[in-house]
Amino acid sequence: MAKSWKGGKPGKLGKNGKLAKPAKKVKSQNNDVDKYLKDAAGLDTEREQAIGQHIGYRYDVNLLPDYSRLTPYLKAYMEFMGWDDLNWLEDVHMGYEAGKPAIFDRNINGWVRIPKEMKLPDNQQDRDMLARELLVRFQTSPNHPLRELNKAYRKF
16 A cells, blocks of 8 residues: 555655655746647646656646536537537647647647637636537548548548
């Protein structure tokens, strides 16, 4: 069983078998929804600053979707698909690649950047809903790379 630091919470053991200290937070703008647009590096912890790269997600993975914020397109899509919830789209969030808003498309294993002229909502829930809509629109568009693969390799 892992030892604990304070309050009885289990801690993580380091390489030497001793209890590792949690990463120290550097002053950050945690409440700023534009944080990663203003600071592309977004290095929040001492460890991130030491290695020069961000560790982990750039959004709150525990943020549950607020269904009152669904876009009309997503509502229609969910109805068409026969879904009671967002299904796999719950895992889609507005991310940031090199300081630019983007969505990660698992099908092409890459980031799809948001058009520069698109104005982003001022809160994460609406940004996530927008990301979900844009991803579905991109994946169903004739411009998606998998369309070409489908034509080239379709067996029947």
